[in-house]
Amino acid sequence: MPDSNRRGNPLLRFFGNQRWQFITIPLVAILMSLITASIIVLILGKNPLTTFQSLLQGSGFIPKPNYANFKNVFTDFVDTVDAVTPMIFASLAVAVAFHAGLFNIGVSGQMLLSGFVATIVVGYSPLPAVLAKPLVIIIGIIVGALVGGLIGFLKYRFNINEVVAAIMLNYIIQYTISFFINTRYVDPVSRQSRVISSASRLTLLNVPYGDIRMRIPIAFVIAILLAIFLWFFFAKMKPGFEMKMVGLNQVASRYAGVRIGKTLIMAMMISGALAGLAGVSYYLGFFSSIQPNVLTSVGFDAIAVSLLGNSHPIGVIFSSWLITALSRGGTYMSSMVGIRYEIAALIVGLILLFSAMSQFIRQRINALISRSDRR
């Protein structure tokens, strides 16, 4: 029997292979957004190639022409790693919930609460680094898991939609914490919470290496290991399989003997725990203080990043990387090429937009293939 993938033109054959579409489709989305962005840059009268080049330079993927003291392409790159760490956690949080058919829109709130609790419990304590750092991570996990678990419980016990519950909790967390920061923990100069002890910070600063000084984000390693574990979890482990079942069909899952409530709550607890890790690596790693009255956009961007990565734990690493790198390269790009910083945000927006269309792209490609097969 002729395999439909063996015919047709090579490009279609490449994108048409269903087994690899989880990776090829996002590539198409990225390609399309880059093309669209190039057109916009051209309209602005600039060169798209130098624009993209400066984006990559800004985020440390390729060297800049010159550097300040103690800096080089490697330090830039590590800075991006530091920024990408919370994004990976947050996107994994969204992806886990997606698998169980849930939408965790409360990642930002969960991040803030766990970051805040870790800050006041450990960040302002005199604990030595060997105790403080693990404690920060544990608090992040526990606080996040509790908030996530609460949302799952509300959904299961009272049938409260998880999106509504999460949005409400976002507000409650945001304003309650702002109140405490403003009244008790504020730094009068920066108007943010007081800076935490360096012993409790998850990012090591100014680590000398040769003649450069760089940051080392400890949590990054945890993020990568967790992503690999989650891959295994969904592919090979019972609870992961049960979450997928529940995400696809609750009635049939109940029929098969799966405890729906337990599974939903567990999925939200894992999602929340990951969000908590995102929170501590953001507020006690990438930053060292909390700005009151705002929720970070990381938890919301994570939704689109997770989509771009097809909610696949490994895919999420790559998509987090891409989106963070593009956002970070923006400042450098605007100073080098002379177009506004917002263009970088625009490119990111385009990628996210096209990735949200991935299902549509997949259908178009498959339709093209079946048409070319018939010739």
Add this chain to the structure above:
Amino acid sequence: MEEARVRMKTDEYIVEMKNITKRFPGVVANDDVSISIKKGEVFAILGENGAGKSTLMSMLFGMYEPDAGEIFVRGEKVKIDSPNEAVRLDIGMVHQHFKLVENYTVSESIVLGIEPIKHLLGVIPYVDIKSANKAVQELSQRYGLEIEPTKKIEDLQVYARQRVEILKMLYREAEILIFDEPTAVLTPQEIDYLLGIIEKLRESGKTIILITHKLEEIKRVADRCAILNRGKLVDVLDVETTSTAEMARLMVGRDVLMEVDKPKAQFGEEVLIVENLFVEDMNHFAVVKDVSFSVRRGEIFAIAGVSGNGQVEVADAISGMLPIKSGKVSLNGRDITDLPVKERTDAGISYIPEDRQSMGLILDLSLAENLVLKSYHDAPYSRGEILNKDAFLQHAKEMIEAYDIRSGGGATGMVRQMSGGNQQKAIVGREIELGSDLMIFVQPTRGLDIGAITGIRERMIEQRAAGKAILLISLELDEIMAMADTIGVMYSGEMQKITSADDITSEEVGEYMMGVKHA
């Protein structure tokens, strides 16, 4: 036969499908199939599960495009690349598993896409739902498809949902009506009514294509019948001059036994005891009232009844899918009234549910995963928390062999892509292989071809001989009479009568089913 061919050539064909081939990964669903359908006839399509009937008709309705071949409608070559295009050519289809939007009303569902539009203040467009309701009302009266236009889809029974689908076609003024296994989901009375409607539609000049596994239906309404076997067209027959046995033989490719050999029953101790069972539905409406019965080892206990008289709820309550209001259910002497589903399964209950697509299977998981849906916790399918996917596949291979499950994508193919009958075989196989002491079979042979039905019935007899207690719930009186050792008849949530199958005729069962006769 020769004569018939010559005569047909001169007739006007409204649809011609020529040399149609359609491949899916791993299977040729249609292999060089050519059929021609005359205006105003009822054209039946017969074939085993997975023979390619639904696929062939889906191409006529624009859901797939053929890999090779041509389609002519009213003599003109057409390219039907979407259902919209099919509708434009006056083609309509009622699908095997129909999909309607649950919280739409009947007339909203029917006019969806071509709503009558009025303008508020002459500019702001809005859907004129009043005239839609009226149009639907008229249409339903004209064709005898009585329905309340303002009812929500979610409140409708299956037969009424099917009416909505039929009215949807008629509202779009379809001339060529495709019915994919419309009778598989209906009760005998409803089937009778539907066949009447089909005859009426033919009289009004419509052309009808009917897919079905039931030969007597073909005999009753069809003019001609195409037979498919594993994707290939075997023959097109004149129904009047062909016997049902001949049709069955052509379809399966060998002689088929339609009767199963049923040795005398050997009853053992009671496995299932149901005492004074009361069950309520989601709206706290009593659907099962004070039902008591028991099933013994080696016994097939069949519950007969018209659809919607509480039989399915009895099964759901025993298996743990519906809460029990009051009463007691015990299995092998153990009270299981309040146990969760999983513990009941472990205690020894297999359950083939009525609704295969929303309860029995997870359509977006693979066949292999669906075949271990209830046993993945145990060795060899998992060890501790780790699943053994190789064991999944090995098991699937054995099951595909044992139950003749035909899946183009093999063990790793998604169940959604399997034909309806093969989905059913997968569920039946899985539940039998659990080896439970109590097996609850609700409509186990629904949607299966004749050969597969005999196969499943033989398995039931085998399980009975192995000392299992079998609770069979079926809408088909024939199935009940053929299989049951003991018959219980339910009417309006109550058990009207329980008796040995030897002591009752099918007419009497029918009377109890209608609530005419009281015990």
